[in-house]
Amino acid sequence: MLPTSHADIELLESQELPVRTLVAPPVLARELRLVLAELDLTIEVGTRDAVIISSDLYEAFQQWNENEAEDSAPEWN
Secondary structure (H helix, E strand, C coil), rough: CCHHHHCCCCCEEECCCCCCCEECHHHHHHHHHCCCCCCCCCEEECCCCCCEHHHHHHHHHHHHHHHHHHHCCCCCC
């Protein structure tokens, strides 16, 4: 779980980043490295108050986000 201070950080897609790459502010990059250590990702430290991710990660996040929304939607049967 991310600290509240990170709740407003913007998630941006970059088509210039290599696949499986994300760039995050220093404190968040450190936390992500700890949480995502088992995944094959390149996590770089950036200077913006945003998390910039490669297009493949952005697409994966969008699919995950849609699945989460579907799973949490009430069933009206």
